[in-house]
């Protein structure tokens with residue numbers, strides 16, 4: 001018994017205490033970000049565009065893009081612009097195997113759409129007057145590229161969607177799949193991205209008007225989300241709400 005206790009004590013000494021992803025401060029919880037670094041992430045401030053959720057000037061309901069162009073979803077919300085710490089976290093989650101980052105990011109996404117009563121002061125309602133989670137039937141994610149999943153062993157958007165679903169007490173369903181591989185989207189002109197993705201996604205099973213909360217890591221041109229919405233609508237799913245960690249510029 002004594003011997004075992006000694007071994008256990010030795011192991012405790014060997015395991016490094018968890019440290020903040022950004023500043024290396026020792027952490028007291030499982031959250032890989034310390035409260036200060038989490039607070040420092042770039043975030044949209046109110047007011048936000050009612051449709052796509054990015055920050056807009058006071059007195060304006062819609063951003064420039066949403067004012068001139070219809071969106072394929074009912075509403076989207078993102079934490080902030082794709083820059084600084086948010087960009088760093090998303091890249092680490094997507095490309096560097098830092099799966100643990102899905103948890104804090106997923107929790108922040110849930111806060112974004114939860115009624116204010118559960119999170120103290122502040123008005124972060126998804127879309128007034130209804131708190132969104134009560135409208136949603138299932139949580140889904142943009143479908144992964146099978147080749148990339150084989151290489152990395154996971155799909156960042158799915159990790160996020162599962163965290164969101166669990167936190168909201170809603171089912172996660174992998175309703176979409178990719179029909180054919182598509183070239184990497186980064187650095188390609190918008191028109192090219194739109195054409196490359198056309199018809200690339202398909203629903204695994206028909207829907208019956210379910211309201212879907214579609215989760216992605218970052219919205220760049222919106223081409224991926226648009227294609228996912230098209231596939232869901234075609235299969236008979238109902239309203240689609242989009243939730244992503246960050247929103248890049250339109251171009």
Ligand SMILES: [Zn+2]
Pocket residue numbers: 020021022023024025033034035036037038
């Ligand atoms: Zn920190």
Ligand SMILES: [Zn+2]
Pocket residue numbers: 049050051052053054062063064065066067
């Ligand atoms: Zn907008």
